[in-house]
Amino acid sequence: MTNENQTPADTPSPGASHVQTGIGTNYYTEELHGPLEFFSMDTFELEEGETLRNCTIAYATFGELNDAKDNAVLFPHMYSGTSKDMEMYISEDAAVDPNEYFVILPNQIGNGLSMSPHNTPPPYGQGDFPKVRISDDIRAQHRLVTEEFGIDELQLVLGWSMGAQQTYEWAVRYPEMVKRAAPIGGTARNPVISRLLVDALTDAIKSDPNWDEGYYSDPRDVRRGLQRHARIWAIIGASDALYRQEKWRDVGFSSLSDFMHAFWDEWFLPMDPNNLLCMAWKWQNADVSRITDGDLEAALNRIEAKTYVMPFEQDMFFTVESCQHEEEMIPDSELRSIPTPWGHFGMLGLDPTDKEFIEERIQELLDESV
Amino acid sequence: MTNENQTPADTPSPGASHVQTGIGTNYYTEELHGPLEFFSMDTFELEEGETLRNCTIAYATFGELNDAKDNAVLFPHMYSGTSKDMEMYISEDAAVDPNEYFVILPNQIGNGLSMSPHNTPPPYGQGDFPKVRISDDIRAQHRLVTEEFGIDELQLVLGWSMGAQQTYEWAVRYPEMVKRAAPIGGTARNPVISRLLVDALTDAIKSDPNWDEGYYSDPRDVRRGLQRHARIWAIIGASDALYRQEKWRDVGFSSLSDFMHAFWDEWFLPMDPNNLLCMAWKWQNADVSRITDGDLEAALNRIEAKTYVMPFEQDMFFTVESCQHEEEMIPDSELRSIPTPWGHFGMLGLDPTDKEFIEERIQELLDESV
Structure with missing residues (x-):
């Protein structure tokens, strides 16, 4: 153990x-x-x-x-x-x-x-x-x-x-x-509505021209799709109040752009698109x-x-x-x-x-x- | 008049x-x-x-x-x-x-x-x-x-x-x-949060390989981008309750898929992408x-x-x-x-x-x- x-x-x-x-x-x-x-x-x-x-x-x-x-x-x-x-x-x-x-x-x-x-x-x-x-x-x-x-x-x-x-x-x-x-x-x-969200997230990844039906040679090639996916999360995963009150400042982000990059992109961009899509289908269904x-x-x-x-x-x-x-x-x-x-x-x-x-x-x- | x-x-x-x-x-x-x-x-x-x-x-x-x-x-x-x-x-x-x-x-x-x-x-x-x-x-x-x-x-x-x-x-x-x-x-x-939404909608349209910096020859060529944009609206423009209670049935849609196509796609797909983007920037700012x-x-x-x-x-x-x-x-x-x-x-x-x-x-x- x-x-x-x-x-x-x-x-x-x-x-x-x-x-x-x-x-x-x-x-x-x-x-x-x-x-x-x-x-x-x-x-x-x-x-x-x-x-x-x-x-x-x-x-x-x-x-x-x-x-x-x-x-x-x-x-x-x-x-x-x-x-x-x-x-x-x-x-x-x-x-x-x-x-x-x-x-x-x-x-x-x-x-x-x-x-x-x-x-x-x-x-x-x-x-x-x-x-x-x-x-x-x-x-x-x-x-x-x-x-x-x-x-x-x-x-x-x-x-x-x-x-x-x-x-x-x-x-x-x-x-x-x-x-x-x-x-x-x-x-x-x-x-x-959560099923529709998975559709949008899935589509965001697959919209990347380098997606190639999942046969990309390097997940970094699909970074535009991963970022598109991350930026939908930045909206629907948070709340109006978080952004209106700039609560992200309290946890160390220096600007809205910094929060977008250093939190949302940072979270998702190192990941493998196919791995995310496997989990996404599970979640959706x-x-x-x-x-x-x-x-x-x-x-x-x-x-x-x-x-x-x-x-x-x-x-x-x-x-x-x-x-x-x-x-x-x-x-x-x-x-x-x-x-x-x-x-x-x-x-x-x-x-x-x-x-x-x-x-x-x-x-x-x-x-x-x- | x-x-x-x-x-x-x-x-x-x-x-x-x-x-x-x-x-x-x-x-x-x-x-x-x-x-x-x-x-x-x-x-x-x-x-x-x-x-x-x-x-x-x-x-x-x-x-x-x-x-x-x-x-x-x-x-x-x-x-x-x-x-x-x-x-x-x-x-x-x-x-x-x-x-x-x-x-x-x-x-x-x-x-x-x-x-x-x-x-x-x-x-x-x-x-x-x-x-x-x-x-x-x-x-x-x-x-x-x-x-x-x-x-x-x-x-x-x-x-x-x-x-x-x-x-x-x-x-x-x-x-x-x-x-x-x-x-x-x-x-x-x-x-x-509404500014971030405009970013996502704008990016959805521009993700279309036929977008061509706005110099497409026919707006229909950008239909995948327009549909991607419409399907984000389908989430954020409605509500969890609308979908949970299937309120779309009350107004004549026969299935969720029908509602997606005949309402959300139908609304946005006939439009010109540059026109939408002009309004989107105005809204955002x-x-x-x-x-x-x-x-x-x-x-x-x-x-x-x-x-x-x-x-x-x-x-x-x-x-x-x-x-x-x-x-x-x-x-x-x-x-x-x-x-x-x-x-x-x-x-x-x-x-x-x-x-x-x-x-x-x-x-x-x-x-x-x-």
Whole structure:
């Protein structure tokens, strides 16, 4: 098991080649995103019918699994993210204390650290990477949790955005395993406006003449498409209030242009376009009701977890209203909206008060007896 | 003067050639957007320094100017619009009764009916059309109103989106002339998030490989860019609730795809990209405080009009908050928010209750004694 003191050199890495090889990018490395561990599956059949062979899931862990194996927390990540991005919520002083909990942070299939378009050889590499669903990730994570660790009970599953989509999929698909759930800034079925947003983001990347159906030789060649994609995020991922009040100044950006480049472009431009598109399709098609013949209420009724539904108050595509609409169908749930001008991106905690607010809610949820 | 019974053939048209010539589009015609009248200025110097020669403003009128010349209403239009689009608010049964008021609907410079990139010969045609500001339009409209009609008092100036920007510019620049003002879904200084939106829309059009710096030979060649631009509007111009509740079904669209094509694409794809970009730059840079050295409060304090500030409740870029922020600086003003799932596009009145709500507010404003 990895913990925060472990170095990359200590990590047994059956899948390390997946991380460190790959075309034209040095972004997806353990140096930047590790230390990591790897769980490999000889074959993994996807819901859409293709089979990934030697499918490796990268993950990080914090803390120790206790003897009863009943102190685990699972914390999947968002679009364009890795396990590293959510580590800020795991420490003695943060939401989830690794002295008490064993925290697993799985990397999504396609995120660049787990098996992904950019690190997969033909016939499934780059533009040929198969369509992956949220449910595929959750089934892979289920194998990791049960086969690798023998865990049959998760004290908490939580996540932001696509992490919320994964949280819902866990709570619906394995209701008996999930004791508490905190979907943050995300829904169980992707709202239509969010589907349209994915269309626009996808189109922005593919609009680059160097996109070449995903067979670019260097992801940097697609930088104009990546920037176009980043600048749509700069609008819809934030809020009117953030810009009107120039809240970006409080966190160290010197001008609007600096914020555009040093935050939005900086976030997205080092990434591999095919990896982003793999996650985007997953996000777009997320729907927990696929296992209840499209009946969302029936799906959400399966949830046994004590659930805090936590939208961001000014989120434009996972709105409070759409989160509340689902919350009302979840048996043991509460709506806990997060007030912040950062909108959907409040989770990054650039304003420390946002992080504190979220941590307090998570602490309350962990304190709930279930 | 034109009225609604006048046919295009009756119209004296010194500028008709401006309307009917132009490259590769039969969208900007009097058949579709008229009947129109034309006001020509031999020379018109723009704030940015260039001079438009033979600059023609197309406009429509309804009703008759009374002898006292004190029954005029001015109703400028929004981005991508023409005078035709707001005619729905002018009738015996609508907000502004032409039996009582003389209504002037000016077309923006660059909108395709007034002097515009697509109908201007070299050296100022297409990609060479000079930068035009909201203040240029308002100075041109002021000449039309005063020189052509001898009007020195407007009972009401109202408009939606860029029409609201023009309304504010009128009320700030000519405060003694404007008795009542109704800026609907727009602000006096363009909010930063709205500036970023214009960047994304502009970039969407220019991303088309056929854009060619504005020297395309047929606007249809730029249809991919126009569609990319339309599909960003489909997100940010509407609302989560519109899509979640499928309100588009109520107004005759058969599927989400049908709504995308038959509403959003249908709206924008017939247009000329350079015309849109001319208006977009104007929208992006709108700021009434240019005449008060950037002091917005000083500019808004100039307003003498009784003002109803009317944002749409779910508008994502001209938010209630940003409209209210300005309303608080306007001496004789009230905030009258418009509740509709149609967001920024509520003004089109696809849901008749939105149109009724807006008309009731306009009637209340017209009934205010000033």
